Amino acid sequence: MDRKGILVVVSGFSGSGKGTLMKALVEKYHQYALSISATTRQPRPGEENGREYFFVTREAFQKMAEENALIEYAQYVENYYGTPREYVEKQLASGRDVILEIEIQGALRIKEQYPDALLLFVTPPSAEELKRRLTNRGTESAEVIEARLKRAAEEAEGVEAYDYIVVNDDLEACTERLHQLIEAQHSRTSLQKEFLNRIRAELKHLN
């Protein structure tokens, strides 16, 4: 099969475990490259520039946006988040699949520009389980948990924009399921144009 890299957008409720899942996926399968977003927000304790995010000034971010150096960007509260184009295009060209962990506005913009992008939405098996996970972190106040659950209810309204729903019940099983969904996408007819053209030309030649 002729193989090009594809874009994989992963969204999901806060508390769905998608961060851990993405980490497990890229550690297990080296065909995946995780895109790192640029943001204007301040780094939190423990965050490193170029690992969690590229931390940039508002001016630098604006310049990137104006120069079309971001595939998509969106504003949350008072901060901007965006996907640098160069890294993504380089990885795709080299045949690697690029994973973008972004939210719904970004996901929709990606789909417009890359119709063959795969849009995945990660969810825990139930809302109760989501609440339990948020509570068990032990790091969030009751107010933050409440805000997260409100946010989740809003996010749940946009899920129809995604191609697949991935229930994160078990880290290992779910990592494998994600991998298989991405593998399957490579066999999409729309991504097999070269193969189709080749076999059509061969058949013509044989007839």
Add this chain to the structure above:
Amino acid sequence: MDRKGILVVVSGFSGSGKGTLMKALVEKYHQYALSISATTRQPRPGEENGREYFFVTREAFQKMAEENALIEYAQYVENYYGTPREYVEKQLASGRDVILEIEIQGALRIKEQYPDALLLFVTPPSAEELKRRLTNRGTESAEVIEARLKRAAEEAEGVEAYDYIVVNDDLEACTERLHQLIEAQHSRTSLQKEFLNRIRAELKHLN
């Protein structure tokens, strides 16, 4: 996950090995039910009524079509082929995935009626390999092989109607790939309405 049976249409070049593949699939995974077509053509030596086909008279076939007892039917040369509705609906309701080995006209009619049906097209890795397989059967005359290759060239024109292209390079690997494509389809957002409604209601209740 709430799980309903889905329809899986498998088409492919004659010589793609799809018959063997389907047999391997339903033997390995008992979640699949293979639909048996009704046909007005005469049974060939070794074929059994109710195994390869339901062999019916023209009158019986016409009656089935008129009574809406066929999901789809099509004419090839002077014979009719169709998919009996009752078996399919019963299997789907019981949660089994139903596999239809039919050709493109039928595939398109299925997709109209069952938008969540999965349409798969099986192909050998190359046209050369297709020719080699047809020749190696040793049962076909040069004329039949030539006719098959001509037919394949025509069939290749319709492949864009299918969701996925499945390259049959190795029986076991390909059986597994088919299984994974069908599994993936169950996670399609459009097939997860019940799950989504449930988690939305739960989130509303928690908030």
